[in-house]
Amino acid sequence: MVARPVWGLAVGLAVLCGLGLPAHGQSTAEESRAEIVAARNGLPADAAKVLFGSMTQPAPLAARSIGSYARGCLAGGVAMPVNGPAWQVMRLSRNRNWGHPALIAYLERFAEAARRDGWPGLLIGDMSQPRGGPMLTGHASHQIGLDADIWLLAMPQRELLLQERESISAVSMVRMATREIDTRVWTEAHARLIRRAASDAEVARIFVHPAIKKALCDWKDGGADRARWLGKVRPWYGHNYHFHVRLACPAGIADCKDQDRPPEGDGCGTDLAWWLGPEPWKPSPPSPPKPPMKLADLPETCAQVLATP
Ligand SMILES: [Zn+2]
Numbered sequence: 001m002v003a004r005p006v007w008g009l010a011v012g013l014a015v016l017c018g019l020g021l022p023a024h025g026q027s028t029a030e031e032s033r034a035e036i037v038a039a040r041n042g043l044p045a046d047a048a049k050v051l052f053g054s055m056t057q058p059a060p061l062a063a064r065s066i067g068s069y070a071r072g073c074l075a076g077g078v079a080m081p082v083n084g085p086a087w088q089v090m091r092l093s094r095n096r097n098w099g100h101p102a103l104i105a106y107l108e109r110f111a112e113a114a115r116r117d118g119w120p121g122l123l124i125g126d127m128s129q130p131r132g133g134p135m136l137t138g139h140a141s142h143q144i145g146l147d148a149d150i151w152l153l154a155m156p157q158r159e160l161l162l163q164e165r166e167s168i169s170a171v172s173m174v175r176m177a178t179r180e181i182d183t184r185v186w187t188e189a190h191a192r193l194i195r196r197a198a199s200d201a202e203v204a205r206i207f208v209h210p211a212i213k214k215a216l217c218d219w220k221d222g223g224a225d226r227a228r229w230l231g232k233v234r235p236w237y238g239h240n241y242h243f244h245v246r247l248a249c250p251a252g253i254a255d256c257k258d259q260d261r262p263p264e265g266d267g268c269g270t271d272l273a274w275w276l277g278p279e280p281w282k283p284s285p286p287s288p289p290k291p292p293m294k295l296a297d298l299p300e301t302c303a304q305v306l307a308t309p
Contacts, residue, residue, distance in 0.1 A: 030054055041136060047292035051306055052133025058098060059131050059308040065100050065144035065249060066132075066301050068257040071293070073302035074132030074145035078104050080124060086111035087122040088155055090165045096126040096135070100145035102250040103127065106202055107148060110245075119193050121155030123170070124148060125242050131305050134293055144256065146247040150197065152190055152240075170241035174211040179276070181215040191219045197245055198229040204248040205262060210235035210275035212243070217268035230266040235275040255301060 034054040038045040052073065063076030077098040082089040087107065089097045099107075111122045128145045129135060141147050151170045160168070173186045194216060198206050208216075213235040216222070222230060236244075249256035263271070274280065295303055 030056075037136065043136075043292060046294055047134075048295050048298055048302075049134035049136050049292055051295060052129055052131055053136040055129060055131045055133075055306070056095065057130050059305045061305070061308055063101050064253050064301075065146050065256040066253075066305065067144060067255065067299040069141040069144060069147060069246065069259065071298060072132060072144040072257075073298060073305045074098065074100065074128055074130075074143075075301075075305045075308075076101075077128065077130050077132065077145055079130075080104055080107060080127060083159060084108065084111060086115040086155075087124055088160055088165070089124045090151065090160075090168070091125065092162060092165055094126065096129055096142070097124065098130045098132070098145060099127045099148065100247075100250060102202065103146055103148060103247055106200060106245075106247060110197055110200060114193055114196050117192050117196055119154060119189060119196075120157060123151035123153055123155050125151055125170075133298065133302065133306075141246075146249070146256075148245050149242045150193075150245060151242045152193075154189075172240045173215075174209050174240040176240065179209075179211050179281075181211045186212075186215055188219070188221070191216055191221075194233060194243055195223065195229055197243070198232045199225070202247050202250075203232060203245060204259060205246045206233045207236040207239050207244040207246070208233055209238065209240040210272065210280075212240070213267070213272055214276060217266065217272060227264075227266045230268070231262055231264065234262060234267065235272060237280075255299060 034050050035045055037054050038047065038050045041050070043050050058077035059075045061075040063078070065074060066072050078101050080089055080097040080099060082092060082097065107122070107124065115121060126139060126142060127148045128142050132143050132145050134143060152173050153170045171185050173182055173190065174180065175182050194206060194208065197203065213233055216230060216233060249258045295306065
């Protein structure tokens, strides 16, 4: 990794923009918050997850997803309303209900369409931080405002209390000891929900536990367009309590880096067979912990996103 004068860049940008900010390009309140967060988590104060994890407000710039899903940030983030006609946002204390406007629009139309299919409403988990970027806890991705976790638990038909949004737990769809779908809780409504989520043209990928992918592959009523939507549903670790929707980069953002498209076909063949075998679950040899990402490891524009008051 090339070492760059991180704060020199931030300050340079701040001066360039005539912002007249203190040395770190953050407000004094944000600066001291970052210091507290760093100390509390035993992290260097210039770790990108400290800097972005201390941001409580979006960068008031034109909406842009900058960089890639696991190495980037978000300008012009918009908050998902915590209550809607067909959704409620969970874990509000995390302040991770932010996204690119394209993600907000997608979630609203997906929630409505799922409701028409008979799903009572979405419980929405983590999206991104106000300015995206790496997070202090969980998630390697969710950095550019195009990822959202949707619980595999239907929304109750009443407005949840703040406290309930912190304490209610989702339900695992998988018997983790055997990595098989739990037929006591998995229903065809769950399959229809994921099909609906994946059928939107803006969706690039959906991550689910391999046992859920298998249940979808075994589903008799997958529809004539099965390969088109099911190919986007990718097996991955975790994702037994929720599924993860990832949108493609919205058109016209040069800095936003798409992933390669998933391979053609429904993904029910050799790829899934590998996930269902022992190979992915073998313990990996211990490796030394990686130092946390610095601001300089992110695209350069992210310093400006951070510095904008
Ligand atoms: Zn996720």
